[in-house]
Amino acid sequence: MRPRHQRRARAQRGGEVRGTAGAAGVGDPYFPELGNGGYDVRHYDLTLAYDPATAGLTGTAAIDARATQDLSAFNLDLTGLTVSAATVDGRPAAVSRTGGELTVRPVAALREGADFRTVVRYSGRPRTLTDPDGSREGWLRTADGAVALGQPAGSATWFPGSHHPSDKATYRVAVTVPKGLAAVSNGEPGERRTSGNRTTHTWRTSQPMASYLATLAVGRYRTTDTRTPAGLPVHSAVRGRVGTLPDRVPEVLAWAQRRFGPYPFASAGVIVDPSVDAGYALETQNRPFFGRGSLDLATLVHELAHQWYGNSVSPATWRDMWLNEGFATYAEWLYGEDVEGVPVDRRFDTAYAADANWAFPPADPPAAADISAAPVYERGAMALHRVRRTVGDAAFFGILRDWAAAHRHGNASTADFTRFVERRAGGRDLSALWQAWLYGEGRPAAGRP
Numbered sequence: 001m002r003p004r005h006q007r008r009a010r011a012q013r014g015g016e017v018r019g020t021a022g023a024a025g026v027g028d029p030y031f032p033e034l035g036n037g038g039y040d041v042r043h044y045d046l047t048l049a050y051d052p053a054t055a056g057l058t059g060t061a062a063i064d065a066r067a068t069q070d071l072s073a074f075n076l077d078l079t080g081l082t083v084s085a086a087t088v089d090g091r092p093a094a095v096s097r098t099g100g101e102l103t104v105r106p107v108a109a110l111r112e113g114a115d116f117r118t119v120v121r122y123s124g125r126p127r128t129l130t131d132p133d134g135s136r137e138g139w140l141r142t143a144d145g146a147v148a149l150g151q152p153a154g155s156a157t158w159f160p161g162s163h164h165p166s167d168k169a170t171y172r173v174a175v176t177v178p179k180g181l182a183a184v185s186n187g188e189p190g191e192r193r194t195s196g197n198r199t200t201h202t203w204r205t206s207q208p209m210a211s212y213l214a215t216l217a218v219g220r221y222r223t224t225d226t227r228t229p230a231g232l233p234v235h236s237a238v239r240g241r242v243g244t245l246p247d248r249v250p251e252v253l254a255w256a257q258r259r260f261g262p263y264p265f266a267s268a269g270v271i272v273d274p275s276v277d278a279g280y281a282l283e284t285q286n287r288p289f290f291g292r293g294s295l296d297l298a299t300l301v302h303e304l305a306h307q308w309y310g311n312s313v314s315p316a317t318w319r320d321m322w323l324n325e326g327f328a329t330y331a332e333w334l335y336g337e338d339v340e341g342v343p344v345d346r347r348f349d350t351a352y353a354a355d356a357n358w359a360f361p362p363a364d365p366p367a368a369a370d371i372s373a374a375p376v377y378e379r380g381a382m383a384l385h386r387v388r389r390t391v392g393d394a395a396f397f398g399i400l401r402d403w404a405a406a407h408r409h410g411n412a413s414t415a416d417f418t419r420f421v422e423r424r425a426g427g428r429d430l431s432a433l434w435q436a437w438l439y440g441e442g443r444p445a446a447g448r449p
Contacts, residue, residue: 030367031164044061044063048159055146080126091106145181148214186205209285223237260400283324305328395424399420
């Protein structure tokens, strides 16, 4: 591959560039200020140090990106924290703050197509956010450390970036913590180095990741490094006594691969911390997080299924959340049918009878507070079961595998999915199905087919 600095040199030749400022958001229907216009992030290199005694975080974020327009200035999403300096391609850059937007103005405008590196130095006490639905995310402190959870906007509390699922990137995270504490992130572990009373832990994510799936857990975790029978590395971190469910990751993954196709990442695992009362589990890439009361077999199946649907195939916008949650909920139903002898039809009937599942259409939640509500999960799963009954099992299970393969490490929308299904159904017009189960108001008259 051609070295990046060579491309930068060529891209900036040919006279002065008169760029314009990139947009302060990508215009998501529910979170319009998340993400940023004018560039595409390729890689984050985060060098962090966290002191649980003071709750202080210091960080240097080196962000490799490519300009998608002639760019005089651009924004990064950052909530709280104090920025002390920034550079673009090694030259000091001016910065300013407005709310959760950090504006960076390089000395010289960047030409469209140019690769560039932004380095931001920052520090402070990261915040915990309360979402529109009342749940907590961002930086969650524990007795001896912290856990970072990012759906939908919490990653901006601990590193600057383009925090919309449509801008995926690779990562390197190196975090220094007091000796004796573990620091666990996404991807694969790298060098671990101790100097005095501090240890630096390094993690690398080589497959693209949406920033809301990035995590960091610091604390007194028991870490394990094993492999599945097929050779996939499994790196897990567990606090306290949580039973044997974490040991079932290889078993559940083997089932999921039979249903959904090859596992899309280079490693797997879980992070389990009952001291964190987040109120939910989260499908953080490679190793989903489970807090207090959230670890059970059905949820383990759900979060591991997200590695295909949500993590590898990420939503184009937050309106497409049902493509995450409807698929993962249907995975629970399939596991129940395949392994526990509970027919999917029975799960469908139970969901169909529940009034809460008909509050709004899953493909068009009314507000940001609704993107994790019941219809997105259960009515989304019911829509998939209607597809199954319409096209037949052979075609349906081919759709599940091929959808994950076609959009591997990318993004997709509801319109992408409906077109994909209709093509695989021989060009049939399924608009009545989509209207009834994804877009229509109220409970359809017909129940299970």
